[in-house]
Amino acid sequence: MLNTTLSSLSCPRRKKGSHACGGALALETKGICEKIEISPLPEVFEVRSGTLQCTHCQAKYPILGGVAVVVENVRQYLVEHVKGISKLVSEDELPKEFRKDFSEAIEEIQTEHIEEDLEADRVNALYLMTHYLNTAGSQKGIAWWAPESGEGSPLIASLVKQHWDQGPFAQIKKWVGELASKKTELNAVELGCGVGGLFPVLRAHLKSYLGVDSSFASIALARHIALGFAYEGEIKVPEDLLKGSVSRKVQLAKVSYKEVCKEGSVDFVVGDFEHPPLQKGRWNLSIALNAIDMLDRPEVLPRLQCDLLNAEGIAIQSCPYIWHEAVSRKLRARLPKGIVTSSKAVEWLYTQVGFEIEKSVEHVPWLFFKHVRQLEIYSVHMFQGRRS
Ligand SMILES: C[S@@+](CC[C@H](N)C(=O)[O-])C[C@H]1O[C@@H](n2cnc3c(N)ncnc32)[C@H](O)[C@@H]1O
Ligand SMILES: [Zn+2]
Incomplete structure (x- = not known):
């Protein structure tokens, strides 16, 4: 975590009732074990290991392997996310009081395949792809969708070439480009x-x-990939599953943190x-792609996007709306008559917290390459709303 990120964070610990503490966070300087200087002016440094x-x-x-874990219940988080953490962080880097529970959780790690396990290598590899x-400037001329040996599927190759580069990122780049041409500074x-x-x-932008x-x-x-900080694991993606769930090494563009982070204005935190660890009203652009259908209470997301924005701030949301039945049942019960589609239902949720929908597109293709014999196609709804 960069020292400069501190000013955007706030304490997510829940006080009596349901209110978050919201206090400012400070680096416990005596606890900094590893610090990397990035730039002298403004003073920017990366804390690899320490405490907020x-x-x-x-x-x-805790800050573990550069990742600040700013969650309401740290012990529960470490246990529930043990699969991802234990691959990158050794037990002795954890605060002492959590080590016993953590090592017990390591014993219980399940290796079976769960599509929604966001700590699993394979699931992260799919998102990484x-x-x-992209296909336009395919990585070092390698067609990553084709098998390393044997014939590939002509259908998969043609779908990938036609739709891969036209997904949610292409649409959002266009919208944010338009916003940037009007507003001077987008945070x-x-x-x-x-x-x-x-x-x-x-x-x-x-x-x-x-x-x-x-x-x-x-x-x-x-x-690691977007900012250039060290990473213990290898970057691999699926190919032929006979070789394992992730077997193809990919070369991604090398990024230097000295360059990307020199202003101290970019970071990623857990x-x-x-229980968001974020200061309210601090941003003028809030983005949530393909996450609302993972929440038990989808209405939390529009509320949060609204709270984080200043007046006139912009929210962008996209989703293929793969609802769990219990979630859609509750959502249906709240909707006014006449709203019968997921896209209208979610736009309605945003208008309820004060957004005015400015732009909306349907059926943006979002492709997931599962392996050389399986391609998943989602159809995504995206919109941009302005906080009134
Ligand atoms: C379907 S993925 C989409 C990832 C990325 N936005 C994209 O479009 O490729 C949903 C993401 O939301 C995150 N997520 C789900 N529930 C969350 C929660 N309650 N708090 C924070 N992140 C959450 C997951 O870890 C996951 O990375
Ligand atoms: Zn606090």
């Missing part, structure tokens, strides 16, 4: 940023960017939408 402490309630949040691979917060590939796409996600593995990858 709330200046109000004294709650502590959608975020960082963006991305909720559910995953492995962080949107930042490099938007970088030229932004003054500052902060990505937040609950997945430790995704944030560590984002900080946090949760339910």
Whole structure:
């Protein structure tokens, strides 16, 4: 985590009832184990290992392998996300009080395949492909969608070539480009940023960017690939599953943190939408791509996007709306008559917290390359709303 990110964060510890503490966080300087100087003016440095402490309630949040874990319940988070954390962080880097629970959780790690396990290598590899691979300038001339040996599927090759580069990132780049041409400075917060590939796409249009996600593995990858910080693992994506779930090494563009982070205006941290570690009213652009259908209470996301924005701030949301049945049932019960589609339902949720929908597009293609014999196609709804 960069020292300069502190001013955007606030303490997510829940006080009596449901209110978050909201206190400012400070670096516990005696706890800094590893610090990397990035630039002298403004003074920017990366803390690889240390502790953040709330200046109000004294709650502590660890920084592990450069990833600040700013969640309401640190012990529970470490146990529930043990799969991603244990691959990148050794037990003795954890605060002492959590080591016992953590090592017990390591014993229980499940290796079976769960599509929604955002700490699993394979799931992160799929997102990494959608975020960082393209077909236009395919990586060093390698057609990553074709098998390394044997014939590839002509259908998969043709769908990838036709639609891969036209996904949500292409649409959002256009919208943010239009905003940047009108506003001088865009300060963006991305909720559910995953492995962080949107930042490099938007970088030229932004003054500052902060990505937040609950997945430790995704944030560590984002900080490595988009910012250039060290990473213990290897970057591999699926090919022929006979060789393993992720077997193809990919070369991604090398990024230098000395260059990308020199102003101290970009970072990625671990946090949760339910108890966000973020200062309110600080941004004028808030982005949440493909996350609302993962929430038990989808209405939390528009409320959060609204709270983080200043007056006239812009929210961008996209989703293929793969609802869990219990969530859609509750949502249906709240909707006014006449709203019968997911896209209208979510636009309505945003208008309820004061957004005016300015732009909306349907059926943006979003492709997931599962392996050389499986391609998944989602159809995404995207909109841009302005906070009134
Ligand atoms: C479907 S993925 C989309 C990732 C990325 N935005 C994209 O479009 O490729 C949803 C992301 O939201 C994150 N997420 C889900 N629930 C969350 C929560 N309650 N708090 C923070 N992040 C959450 C997941 O970890 C995951 O990275
Ligand atoms: Zn606090």
